[in-house]
Amino acid sequence: MRLNIVCIPGDGIGPEIVSEAKKVLNRVAEKFGHEMVFTDILMGGASIDVHGVPLTDEAIATAKAADAVLMGSIGGDTNTSPWYQLPPEKRPEAGLLKIRKALNLFANLRPAVLYEELAAACPLKEEISAAGFDILIMRELTGGLYFGERKTVEENGVRKAIDTLTYDENEIRRIAIKGFDIARKRKKKLTSVDKANVLDSSRLWRAVVNEVAKEYPDVKVEHMLVDNCAMQLVKDPAQFDVVLTENMFGDILSDEASMVTGSIGMLASASLNDTKFGLYEPSHGSAPDIAGKDLANPIATILSASMMLRYSFDLDQEADAIDAAVKKVLQDGYRTGDIMSEGCKKVGCKEMGGLITERI
Ligand code: IPM
Ligand code: MG
Numbered sequence: 001m002r003l004n005i006v007c008i009p010g011d012g013i014g015p016e017i018v019s020e021a022k023k024v025l026n027r028v029a030e031k032f033g034h035e036m037v038f039t040d041i042l043m044g045g046a047s048i049d050v051h052g053v054p055l056t057d058e059a060i061a062t063a064k065a066a067d068a069v070l071m072g073s074i075g076g077d078t079n080t081s082p083w084y085q086l087p088p089e090k091r092p093e094a095g096l097l098k099i100r101k102a103l104n105l106f107a108n109l110r111p112a113v114l115y116e117e118l119a120a121a122c123p124l125k126e127e128i129s130a131a132g133f134d135i136l137i138m139r140e141l142t143g144g145l146y147f148g149e150r151k152t153v154e155e156n157g158v159r160k161a162i163d164t165l166t167y168d169e170n171e172i173r174r175i176a177i178k179g180f181d182i183a184r185k186r187k188k189k190l191t192s193v194d195k196a197n198v199l200d201s202s203r204l205w206r207a208v209v210n211e212v213a214k215e216y217p218d219v220k221v222e223h224m225l226v227d228n229c230a231m232q233l234v235k236d237p238a239q240f241d242v243v244l245t246e247n248m249f250g251d252i253l254s255d256e257a258s259m260v261t262g263s264i265g266m267l268a269s270a271s272l273n274d275t276k277f278g279l280y281e282p283s284h285g286s287a288p289d290i291a292g293k294d295l296a297n298p299i300a301t302i303l304s305a306s307m308m309l310r311y312s313f314d315l316d317q318e319a320d321a322i323d324a325a326v327k328k329v330l331q332d333g334y335r336t337g338d339i340m341s342e343g344c345k346k347v348g349c350k351e352m353g354g355l356i357t358e359r360i
Pocket of ligand 1: 075093096251
């Protein structure tokens, strides 16, 4: 199979981790007889430095023409980087929001899994973590507060900022359908998270989710208020399977869920539209403090590449091979600094990528 993959190395540790993922993918191509063609595009600070904008129209066109996109991370230190002296629409993050919208990537899948081998890094009490957990946060990614109208005005000498939270039923329905489809392939439970005791957008969300649920009688659906969900994620994470929620709540809850696993450097993510196309990226950020020092953990990006093979190309065997190689490396006791524990062997980004590649 010929796979046309666009890569966005991006900023901070992005280039290092993407380079390790490419190494792994090239090994998969060799072993399973595929041809992978990689084309890099600039986004975020890297694009600002060259083009003055965080994402050019040409870069979007290149991404659109690909079968899938593999991204590292974008953005810099918001306190010190000159990128954050620019107006908001010219900063690195604007590139990410623009590509999500341009490619219609409305469904963001963020798995939060407790790895057996890394259970010691889980910050929860042992009696809670002992149950293990495997949560899939499904975050709506192209609507809500992120894309509503916003402005800052001055009225009678008082500055006032306005952001708007809008959802129409079609936007809710399409993500709900994806959520139920995926829940059906997992443990058949879907928790829809909203703030229906306050927000109209949440009341519509809940109503539409209930309508869609009628088509999936085999999936157990429950509704949970977002503040309660934040609490339940640390109190009893094992209760969750698929957590379906809107953009802003999903942004916050997915960070919480990933932290609760104790190994954010391990977590992949996928952003999908209504075709096979997707953008895959680690759940963590660009970690500018350790960039270029060969200290980053490339595993989340490597597992994102595995998700890409699985969801965009239906190459389950190849994806399984990557997941198994990652598991094996952990069992063999290799760790990057972020997941290091006593008795293990500490390795850098490149060595970790190499060790995984060797095991495929
Ligand atoms: C994420 C990030 C982005 C978001 C930022 C960088 C705009 O936090 O992917 O979760 O808020 O969506
Ligand atoms: Mg976030």
